[in-house]
Amino acid sequence: MINTLVAKIQKTNAPIVVGLDPMMKFIPEHITKKAFAEYGETLEGAAEAIWQYNKGIVDAVYDLIPAVKPQIAMYEQFGIPGLVAFDKTVKYCKEKGLVVIGDIKRGDIGSTSAAYATGHLGKVQVGSNSFYGFDEDFVTVNPYLGSDGVKPFIDVCKEEKKGIFVLVKTSNPSSGEFQDRLIDGKPLYEWVGQQVDAWGAEHMGDAYSYVGAVVGATYPEMGKVLRDIMPKAYILVPGYGAQGGKGKDLVHFFNKDGLGAIVNSSRGIIAAYQSDAYKEKFAPENYADASRAAVLDMIDDIAGALGTK
């Protein structure tokens, strides 16, 4: 699947991933109105609105991008109906030929990580049958529990030819509280980065590993260091756009081959119609067109920064 992701990035010339992180305040009124008319102001109504909203965006942008990254928390907050909308979104994106990165940030002791890996990437055995649970192509993994919390994911990835992105340096303001602390003169995120490189050697694709890393666009200097520490890891870069990262900040996350990083934007794309840059031109009814325009502008911004325009 890492080879597929790389090939799709090359084909689209778009090292970007759209974060499908729906919030009710992003969803245009015509969609919520219709969903509430059918299901009421209920969890089912919210889930229907989320699903229709996502579908509109995916239909408008799927030909431009290699991948999407639904953030499961945004669905999980609506309980079971929300998770049904997550499941429908994952399936629909895969039907549209998109690589799906489940942003789930799971991680636990060995047997429990194995269960998460089974549920999100693999197949679970029930009697003589086996079934996929959520069946994403990649998931994000939290490394705090060390190797035996991460390796069960890699085991399932080997079976399924799927991959993970391990949190190394996250994009949020307080990520440095623990991640930047110096251990023998090197910050914790570098030690985690070294482990990502070691874990990744166990499961290589053609040019890149199935074990990637998450490094926030908001910390470009650290991105440069981590790029060198993990040369074979694809870096998933959140924090572009709404969180403050810009195209020029991203250059050092990429390798000299122009590959090695994929940049996420969530709000900046999916709620583009509400932003200053697009709200004059696009009415809420045309929110998906605004998302398409925002994707094209993001591709242009990154290509400009990388010199690949």
Place this chain on the structure above:
Amino acid sequence: MINTLVAKIQKTNAPIVVGLDPMMKFIPEHITKKAFAEYGETLEGAAEAIWQYNKGIVDAVYDLIPAVKPQIAMYEQFGIPGLVAFDKTVKYCKEKGLVVIGDIKRGDIGSTSAAYATGHLGKVQVGSNSFYGFDEDFVTVNPYLGSDGVKPFIDVCKEEKKGIFVLVKTSNPSSGEFQDRLIDGKPLYEWVGQQVDAWGAEHMGDAYSYVGAVVGATYPEMGKVLRDIMPKAYILVPGYGAQGGKGKDLVHFFNKDGLGAIVNSSRGIIAAYQSDAYKEKFAPENYADASRAAVLDMIDDIAGALGTK
């Protein structure tokens, strides 16, 4: 809810929590047979078996214990039907008067942690209505992202009078890989413990904070140090029983008031009928009676170690 938990622990004289972490291999054949007859060898069949198995255990032990800790991964691996079984289990345990600790180990950037907190502890707004998602009483939280990944949970806890347990030193063999690394002469887990103490000061119950910590029974010496660093934090202690921890290892996790810790056992209780200690006495049909016997023995072991028999 921390006051409720403490009161229930005092009433039962049982500082223990039963981990409802069902695996198909634990479930007696008479239960799976019946579930598969009704729903087939499907995810729904597995979920029904899990639910019936849990219900049997809860019915057999709820009067002896203050709390249960369902591990959501064990449900999530069966996709949506598995999560429906999780939801049913949480609701049923609450009906039975048990405190429910959702072992979800979530943690993300601010807005995303807020969504998890909403989904598991709080209420989500849909139009003019609001709804609980999974509605546990406590959840476990991963601290790798720092304060702005943890505080949204605390915010919801304040509104709902609920609590969290932050991962400090986990019970698994490789937990030391990052958690034990020395930063300015102190291991990372102590720095996290200090933060738990600081976060906890923001949301105090009567004698203990709503912000607790997870420290593995498998590391008793570290438990002793962390007990001093976080005097007001309730410590959730996994790793007793099947993972190797014993009653005598637990003494230093408790404060001098005999409170301050709650010890989890999962497999050792829920699959007791399969273990050497109980399998002669209990047939698979009486698995729940074996669980009750194992709870009584665990209470006795801990009371013996604490000198509270």
